[in-house]
Amino acid sequence: MSAPELFDTHAHLHFPDFADDLPAVLARARAAGVSRLLTIGADVETSAAAVALAAREANVWAAVGIHPHDAGEADDGALAEIERLATAPRVVAVGEIGLDFFRNLSPRDAQERTLRHLLDLARRVGKPALIHCRDAHEETLAILGEARVGEVGGIMHCFSGDVTIARRCLDLGLTISLAGPVTYPNARALPDVARFVPADRLVVETDCPYLPPQGHRGQRNEPAYLPLTAARVAELRGEPLATLGPRMSDNARRLLRVA
Numbered sequence: 327m328s329a330p331e332l333f334d335t336h337a338h339l340h341f342p343d344f345a346d347d348l349p350a351v352l353a354r355a356r357a358a359g360v361s362r363l364l365t366i367g368a369d370v371e372t373s374a375a376a377v378a379l380a381a382r383e384a385n386v387w388a389a390v391g392i393h394p395h396d397a398g399e400a401d402d403g404a405l406a407e408i409e410r411l412a413t414a415p416r417v418v419a420v421g422e423i424g425l426d427f428f429r430n431l432s433p434r435d436a437q438e439r440t441l442r443h444l445l446d447l448a449r450r451v452g453k454p455a456l457i458h459c460r461d462a463h464e465e466t467l468a469i470l471g472e473a474r475v476g477e478v479g480g481i482m483h484c485f486s487g488d489v490t491i492a493r494r495c496l497d498l499g500l501t502i503s504l505a506g507p508v509t510y511p512n513a514r515a516l517p518d519v520a521r522f523v524p525a526d527r528l529v530v531e532t533d534c535p536y537l538p539p540q541g542h543r544g545q546r547n548e549p550a551y552l553p554l555t556a557a558r559v560a561e562l563r564g565e566p567l568a569t570l571g572p573r574m575s576d577n578a579r580r581l582l583r584v585a
């Protein structure tokens with residue numbers, strides 16, 4: 327049986343974790359059926375690296391943004407550089423951007439200001455937004471609503487809320503992305519979310535090198551493990567992976583306008 331076609335909608339392939347063996351990582355991804363990947367910047371330096379990688383690899387696209395952890399450093403120069411990178415070839419989204427009140431590595435007002443600024447950039451360049459949200463659902467959803475994010479579209483990446491939050495994200499026009507935690511035996515709300523989200527609004531991701539699925543916990547995550555997450559989502563929904571996988575890939579391609 328051949329592997330179902332999958333799109334890894336959130337990877338950090340250009341991070342140093344993959345510097346020594348990226349060609350092998352990409353070969354394993356292809357062999358596992360992960361035929362398209364989106365590599366995502368978290369600050370100016372990693373956004374530039376994402377753009378450079380996507381320029382070299384035919385099946386890799388890039389997103390540029392400033393992660394809430396780095397929002398404290400997002401001065402005018404950094405924001406201008408992200409704006410310049412956002413129009414580079416093969417940049418298909420603005421992200422990751424958002425709020426993280428779990429670790430609070432940047433002051434909250436800086437996180438909110440940077441998120442608003444980069445949502446406005448997404449609108450100006452006409453590309454969807456990739457949202458990181460941890461322990462900040464109320465604040466994030468309020469800002470996304472004010473920014474009318476549905477008009478450009480976006481992905482709530484590594485979704486960590488419950489069905490109520492998922493419904494609110496769908497109402498805002500967002501797509502929901504599930505990552506490795508949906509495979510964990512102690513996942514509480516995520517199995518219900520996996521069953522709840524309509525099939526045309528669902529995608530999957532690795533968030534590699536972070537958040538490996540069950541069976542690889544404690545290791546570096548990589549795109550070749552994405553089928554484990556996709557298979558768990560398919561199982562929870564009672565759908566064959568052979569149909570859900572390509573369907574989720576189509577959702578990502580439509581939103582990101584990727585061939």
Ligand SMILES: [Zn+2]
Binds near residue numbers: 422458459483484
């Ligand atoms: Zn994130």
Ligand SMILES: [Zn+2]
Binds near residue numbers: 336338366422533
């Ligand atoms: Zn990420």
